[in-house]
Amino acid sequence: MTAAPDHAPTLSGPGLKDRLGQAAPLLLVPVLVVLGYLSIGSTSSWLTLTVSGLAMGMMIFIMASGLTLVFGLMDVINFGHGAFISVGAFVGISVVLALSGWAGAPSLALNLGAIALAVIAAMAVTAVLGWAFERVIVRPVYGAHLKQILVTVGGLIVIEQLIHVIWGPDEIFLTRPESLKGAITFAGAALERYRILAVVFGLALFLAMRLVLRRTKIGLIVRAGVQNGEMVEALGYRLRLVFVGVFVAGSALAGLGGVMWGLYQEVVTAGMGEEMMILVFIVVIIGGLGSVEGAFIGALLVGLLQNYVAFLAPKLALVSNIGLLTLILLWRPQGMMPVVKAK
Amino acid sequence: MSDAILSLRGVKTDIAQYHILQGVDLDVPRGQVTMLLGRNGVGKTTTLRTIMGHWRARAGTIRLDGDDIAQAPTPAIARRGVGYVPENMGIFSDLTVEENMTLAAASGPLERERLEWIFGAFPALRTFWRSEAGNLSGGQKQMLSIARAMAEERKLYLIDEPTKGLAPAIVSTMAGALRDLKRRGASILLVEQNFSVARALGDRAAVMDDGRIVWTGEMAELAGDAALQERLMGLSMETA
Numbered sequence: 001m002t003a004a005p006d007h008a009p010t011l012s013g014p015g016l017k018d019r020l021g022q023a024a025p026l027l028l029v030p031v032l033v034v035l036g037y038l039s040i041g042s043t044s045s046w047l048t049l050t051v052s053g054l055a056m057g058m059m060i061f062i063m064a065s066g067l068t069l070v071f072g073l074m075d076v077i078n079f080g081h082g083a084f085i086s087v088g089a090f091v092g093i094s095v096v097l098a099l100s101g102w103a104g105a106p107s108l109a110l111n112l113g114a115i116a117l118a119v120i121a122a123m124a125v126t127a128v129l130g131w132a133f134e135r136v137i138v139r140p141v142y143g144a145h146l147k148q149i150l151v152t153v154g155g156l157i158v159i160e161q162l163i164h165v166i167w168g169p170d171e172i173f174l175t176r177p178e179s180l181k182g183a184i185t186f187a188g189a190a191l192e193r194y195r196i197l198a199v200v201f202g203l204a205l206f207l208a209m210r211l212v213l214r215r216t217k218i219g220l221i222v223r224a225g226v227q228n229g230e231m232v233e234a235l236g237y238r239l240r241l242v243f244v245g246v247f248v249a250g251s252a253l254a255g256l257g258g259v260m261w262g263l264y265q266e267v268v269t270a271g272m273g274e275e276m277m278i279l280v281f282i283v284v285i286i287g288g289l290g291s292v293e294g295a296f297i298g299a300l301l302v303g304l305l306q307n308y309v310a311f312l313a314p315k316l317a318l319v320s321n322i323g324l325l326t327l328i329l330l331w332r333p334q335g336m337m338p339v340v341k342a343k
Numbered sequence: 344m345s346d347a348i349l350s351l352r353g354v355k356t357d358i359a360q361y362h363i364l365q366g367v368d369l370d371v372p373r374g375q376v377t378m379l380l381g382r383n384g385v386g387k388t389t390t391l392r393t394i395m396g397h398w399r400a401r402a403g404t405i406r407l408d409g410d411d412i413a414q415a416p417t418p419a420i421a422r423r424g425v426g427y428v429p430e431n432m433g434i435f436s437d438l439t440v441e442e443n444m445t446l447a448a449a450s451g452p453l454e455r456e457r458l459e460w461i462f463g464a465f466p467a468l469r470t471f472w473r474s475e476a477g478n479l480s481g482g483q484k485q486m487l488s489i490a491r492a493m494a495e496e497r498k499l500y501l502i503d504e505p506t507k508g509l510a511p512a513i514v515s516t517m518a519g520a521l522r523d524l525k526r527r528g529a530s531i532l533l534v535e536q537n538f539s540v541a542r543a544l545g546d547r548a549a550v551m552d553d554g555r556i557v558w559t560g561e562m563a564e565l566a567g568d569a570a571l572q573e574r575l576m577g578l579s580m581e582t583a
Binding site: 217220221223224227228230231232233234235236237238239339 | 416427433436438442445446
């Protein structure tokens with residue numbers, strides 16, 4: 001063995017400015033929450049709006065997490081992602097309606113059972129749909145962004161029309177299961193039970209995703225693939241298979257988000273996924289392409305800001321997230337925590 | 344060549360409308376270090392990338408241990424025992440050194456004994472085992488890049504300019520590690536612009552020009568003939 005030359009290796013750790021820069025995105029959510037409190041003034045209103053904003057953010061994160069990984073891994077812009085949100089919502093709501101006996105029963109176990117079955121059905125259908133979508137629509141246009149936009153928008157339109165064919169042209173209204181109706185009172189604030197459930201579920205899902213990405217070999221492959229797919233293949237991993245898996249999982253998560261959003265709004269429409277895609281794209285862009293953590297923070301910012309602004313200045317609510325997008329991109333043109341550098 | 348682990352015959356590769364490789368014939372003998380030399384832009388990196396399957400050969404055969412891999416996908420080529428160190432190092436900068444190495448051991452967990460051997464060659468990697476690879480210096484990243492190729496037993500190593508832009512002390516570390524690999528009987532195809540490293544490590548040499556191999560022979564023969572170097576590469580190793 002040849003000895004290394006006599007030099008002491010050192011690691012030039014990031015300075016204070018760099019460390020603050022890295023931590024800055026993590027501080028945005030607490031800063032926004034504090035600013036919200038100072039602006040709103042009333043603790044109960046602030047608490048209600050904060051929980052509502054966090055719940056909305058969690059649901060947007062669930063829808064966006066798959067999309068950001070799909071973009072990061074294979075450089076695919078999938079406008080058809082919204083279709084999985086709509087299909088997931090319709091499938092899930094159909095299951096809840098079919099199990100109206102369980103959903104309407106004054107039993108938490110039966111209510112959660114109905115929702116669990118709805119979620120499973122929605123995720124299974126959207127996973128299969130995602131697999132077919134990748135194989136038929138996305139695969140022929142790898143590497144061609146313009147074609148990707150055109151064919152995935154086409155796919156979105158076709159699937160929306162199929163929803164009309166299967167479920168009819170009208171929106172479907174529903175009421176949440178009994179146990180998830182109403183609110184609990186905490187510190188004088190009315191906190192909707194469903195929103196609390198959405199926050200807890202979304203947080204658990206984020207932590208589970210983070211665990212998979214950080215602590216498993218498949219997570220390592222995905223994270224490495226987002227940075228340099230060619231090198232991952234040169235190490236012997238079939239990235240195409242991993243990508244299909246991520247695409248399918250991302251579609252299933254969009255379906256899950258669709259069910260949760262449908263139950264949140266208590267109405268589902270064929271165009272709901274398309275409408276949500278505006279927020280989903282904002283989250284993916286401000287979070288930084290390919291970053292699950294960035295998408296999580298971005299989604300919370302979007303949810304909180306929308307709720308705070310809607311309370312403080314309702315007319316500005318529609319543009320608040322575009323304003324957020326503009327500010328973040330002026331600050332960090334690649335998004336908050338980019339894994340893939342925008343070309 | 345009778346005992347070549349890798350043989351290229353008439354390999355042609357296009358990138359967009361450019362014909363980069365125009366019929367490469369090359370043999371890499373088993374257990375030896377073959378230096379791939381030539382001016383900038385003559386097709387050395389393209390040759391390695393074509394062997395690795397990153398760019399598909401338009402014509403010709405690439406035989407690894409007798410089997411044609413010219414149209415095989417990159418992961419299949421890697422799994423046949425080809426380790427690749429690209430010119431840009433290909434480090435996963437958001438992953439730690441440990442995670443980079445874990446990923447490099449594609450067929451199973453990293454063997455302890457092998458890891459100690461790698462730490463012996465590159466002590467800095469032990470020091471920064473849990474650090475993000477993106478925070479390493481250029482030389483440390485290059486060490487990691489080569490260490491990754493060493494993480495498993497390979498039939499053949501394709502290494503692209505491992506000493507490019509490195510300080511002399513790091514070049515010495517790198518050359519030491521490659522010499523150690525050679526001593527263990529590895530077959531290496533090495534693109535290298537540092538002639539003193541090339542001379543010290545190479546058993547054989549192949550010189551490229553205009554997308555073709557224009558000369559092959561013993562490294563010592565090339566190293567000892569300044570006129571030949573001048574004719575083939577436009578400069579002499581003595582003056583480099």
